[in-house]
Amino acid sequence: MTTLTGQTHHSLIAGEPVPGTEGTIRAVDPALGAPTGPEFTLLGGDQVAAAARAADEAFAAYRRTSPEVRAAFLDSGADRIAEAGEEIVAAAMRETGLPEARLRGELARTTNQLRLFAKVVRAGDHHGVRIEPALPDRTPLPRPDLRRRTLPLGPVAVFGASNFPLAFSVAGGDTASALAAGCPVVFKAHNAHPATGLLVGTALSRAVADHGLPGGVFSLVFGPGTAVGQQLVTDPRIKAVGFTGSRGGGTALMATAAAREVPIPVYAEMSSVNPVFVLPSALTGDRDALADGFVTSLNGSAGQLCTAPGLLFVAEGPDGDDLVARISDRLTAATGQTMLTPGICSSRLEGEKRLAGITGVREVGHGRGGEGQNAPAPAVYTTDAATFAEAPGLAEEIFGAVCLVVRYGSADRLPTLVEGMEGQLTATVHLDAETDTGDGVRELFEALELRAGRILVNGWPTGVDVGDAMVHGGPFPATSDGRSTSVGSAAIERFLRPVVYQNVPAALQPAPVHADNPWNLARRVDGVHVPAEAEKDV
C-alpha cells in the first residue's frame, strides 16, 4: 500500500524524492474552494535538468530490454497502481471533484491501458520489421540484405490532462505508450492533482525498481507554472513530447519544440467541439432517446471530456423543435457537477457568457447548479445556420457542459458548414441507417472525415474505446499532429523511428531483425506478411 504521510512531499527523480527549491503548492478541493492535502515542493531548473539527465542515462539500458522484461514491468505498474487504488481514488476525489464511480472506472482504464501496452510489447508488431534478403544476381544492380526495424526516439516529456487525473495523467496513455516504445518518461505533474499524481508516480517507480530497471526510466516533476514545462521541452535530452490540455498550452509547446536547435515532435491533444449532426430522418425516430443521450453525453464529468458534444446540428421544423424542447426538459432535470478547478470553472462561465451575448444566440435551457462550489448548471443555447456561419467564435470550444444547437434548413447545406470548421477529434451523425445512403449523406461523411479523427453514427462521442483500431486524434487544432492517435495501441507509433541494417552480419543483427527471429515476431519479408510462429508446445 502506497501512503502519503507527513506534511510535505517532493518530486520523484529516478525514484528518489527530491525537495524542490522553488516554493510549494497545495491542491484545491474544488467543491470547497479551499486548499486540501499536504504541500508539494516545486523544482528549480537545475533539478528538472537532472530528471532529463536521469532519463537519458536510463535510455541506453531501457531501450534494450527484452519484450518480456518490458512487458512485465508494464504489468507490474498496473499491479502497483491497483494495489494503491483505494488511496488513489480517495485523493483524486478530493483534488478533482470527480465522482467515485467515474474515478474507479478511470483507475481500471489506467491499469488496463498499461496491460494493453504490455500485450503490444509482447506481440511486437510495433518493431515494424521489414526484411528484403540479398538478391546477388539481380540486374542491373544486386540487392543487398536489408533489415528494417523501429527504435524508440529517446526520453519523452509528458504533460498530463487535468480532466483525466488517472487515465491521461502520470501513468496514462502517453506514459504507457512511451514506456512501451522503450522511451523513459519525465512526467510534469499536474498541479491540480498533486497527491493523486504522486501516489500513481510512486507506484510506477516501484514497478521500475521491481524489475531492476534504472530509476531514470520514470521521473515525476512538480514545478512552478509553465516554466518547468518550457524547460523540459527545450532540454536537449528530451526527444519527444506528449501533452493533453488547452490549445494555448499545446501551441506554446509546439512553438518551443520547433524553435529548438534540434526540433522534436510534439503530440498535443488540445481542443475540439465534436459536432453532432442530427439528420431529418433521425428526427422521426425516438426523440426521447436522442434527448437523453445528448444530455447525458453533454453533462457527464461536468462536460470536461475532450470529446464532449459542443455543437448539435438539428433540422428546422416541428420534429426538430420537438427534439430541442425535449432537450430543454431533460436539461431542467440535470444537475451541475463540481468542475476540476476554480480556474476551469471560471473559464467555462466566461465562455458561456460570451456565447450568450452573441446576437442571434438564445438560451434553450439550463439545469440546476450542483452542490458546493464550482458546479455550474449545464446549459444549452441555440442559433440558426446563417448566424453560425457568420458570427465568429461560435465554433470555439467551451470546456464544460455548454452546447450550442444550430438549426439548419436543408441537410444539403451541411457539407459547406463543415468545410468552414477547424479540425476535430470526433464528428457524429444521427441518421436512419435504412434510408440515409444517398450521395448527400456520403458528401457529408466525406467532408467530416477530412476534419476529424473519428466518425460516429447514431451514438455519442464521449467514451473512447481503448483498443487496436481507435483513433483519438484529428487535424489541428484538435491535435498538433493529425497523423497520430493518443488512445489505443497505435499510440506507441508516435515514439518510434525506423532504421535499416544493410548487409549486417547475423552476429550483429538486433533481435527483431535477426535471421533466427528470436522474439518470434510477425515480419514483412519481400513485402509479404509472415506471421509469428504459433507458440511451441513446451
Added chain:
Amino acid sequence: MTTLTGQTHHSLIAGEPVPGTEGTIRAVDPALGAPTGPEFTLLGGDQVAAAARAADEAFAAYRRTSPEVRAAFLDSGADRIAEAGEEIVAAAMRETGLPEARLRGELARTTNQLRLFAKVVRAGDHHGVRIEPALPDRTPLPRPDLRRRTLPLGPVAVFGASNFPLAFSVAGGDTASALAAGCPVVFKAHNAHPATGLLVGTALSRAVADHGLPGGVFSLVFGPGTAVGQQLVTDPRIKAVGFTGSRGGGTALMATAAAREVPIPVYAEMSSVNPVFVLPSALTGDRDALADGFVTSLNGSAGQLCTAPGLLFVAEGPDGDDLVARISDRLTAATGQTMLTPGICSSRLEGEKRLAGITGVREVGHGRGGEGQNAPAPAVYTTDAATFAEAPGLAEEIFGAVCLVVRYGSADRLPTLVEGMEGQLTATVHLDAETDTGDGVRELFEALELRAGRILVNGWPTGVDVGDAMVHGGPFPATSDGRSTSVGSAAIERFLRPVVYQNVPAALQPAPVHADNPWNLARRVDGVHVPAEAEKDV
C-alpha cells in the same frame, strides 16, 4: 514525344501553360559556365496561389480514385516519361553536367519508382486498415464496431533536389509517394534544370489527362528565388511539404510551416556526412579494395550524393597508414567531374578551403580537375581523433568530393566520438564479420543506430536501394523528421493520417474498411493480420 520548341516556356498549372509575371530565367550549362536552352517565365504570388487552388479542387476527386485508376495513372506517368526519355536525358546532361550513363540510370530509377508506387497502391497496405467488430456483450461496456483506415493529407508542395534532376525532382520519390497516397502535388521547379523539369512535368501532366483526372492533380511552378517556396508553404491549401536540398533551405521551410495558423508537416532531407568506420580488423584485409571502393563512392557524381562519405575513420598504425597511402594513390588518378551549378561548385571550394585551413588538418591527396568549368579535383584531408573531437566544424557537410580521414587510436573511443555527432542518413562500418562480434563492436552499432537511418557493413553508402525495407532518413539535421523515409515504398506513409469509423452502416463504409472488402486488402482484424484473398479465377 515531348518537345520543347520555341524561345519561351511556362509553368504548368493544372496541365495548362501559364506565362509568369515575374521575369524569366535560363539554365546554365555548368561545363561552359554559360546560359543554355530557352527562357522560362517565373510566376507571381497570385499565380502560385492558383496552382494550390487547383490542387485543392482536384483533391476531392483524386483522393477517391480506385486503386486501379490511381495505379494505372502512375504507370502511365512512367510510360510518358520513358517515351520522352531521350529528350529528357539530353536536357539533363546540358543543364546538370551529369554524365549520360548516370542520367539514363536515374531515368530508369524514376520510372521504376512510379511503377513501384503503382504496385503499392494496388496492394493497398498503406490504407492501414484495422477493424474491431462490435462486441455487444463485452463488460463493463460493449465495444462498438470500429473500422480504421488512412486518408491522404491533401495537396503537397514538393521541392526537388538539384542533385537528382529526375529521381528526386519533378516526378521523383516525393511526387510519386504523394500521388500514390492520393495527394495532388504542386511541384516547385528547380531553376537549375528547368527544361528537364518541364519535359518531365509535361509527361506527367499528360498521364493526368490520359486518365481523365482533374488537371490540378499535378502542377509545375517556376518562380523567383525562395519567395515562391515560402508562398507555397504558407498557402492554407497546402497540407504537407516534401523537400530535398540544403540545411538552410530545409530549416527555413520548417520554420515557415511551424509558424502557420495551421502548422503542417515538412519532410526535408537536408544534410549528412555519412561517416565510415574502418575497424582495425578490416585493415588487415584487402586494402586495395577498400581504397578503390572509397574513392569511387567519394567521387561518383562529383560527390554530389546525399549519402557520399564525408568522414572516414581509420585506425592509427602501419595498416591504416597503408590504406591512407593507397587512397592517396587512387585519388591522384581520379578526375573531377562537372558539378551541378557554379554556385554549388564555389560552395564546395569554399568548404574545402575552410577545412584545409583548420589547424591539425593536412592534405592526403588531390585528384585532377576535370574538363571544362566547375569540375574541381576530388580531395581528401586527414586529422587525428583529438583534433576532430575539439575543432568545430570538422563534421560539417561539404557537398562535393571532399572527405576528411580521421585517424583514431583505439576502437574503444569510437562510440564516444559518435555520440558527439549530429544525425546522419547513413553510417558504415568495415569489419571482419568472423571476429568483430564482441561488446565493443556492438556498442559502436548501438551508438550509430541512434544517429542514423541506415547502417551498412562492408559497403559504401552511395547507392540507395528503392524497395520495401529501405530507410532513407535519419535524425535531424539529416532530415527534418527522422520518423520517415523519403526513399522506398514506406515513403507513402508520410502523406497519410488515420481515421476511424464507429458504428457506420455498411452502406456508408468507405471501400477499404467495408464489410465486403471490395478492394481485397490485407486488413488487421482484432489485432490479427488477415491476408488478402488470393485472386479469384475469372
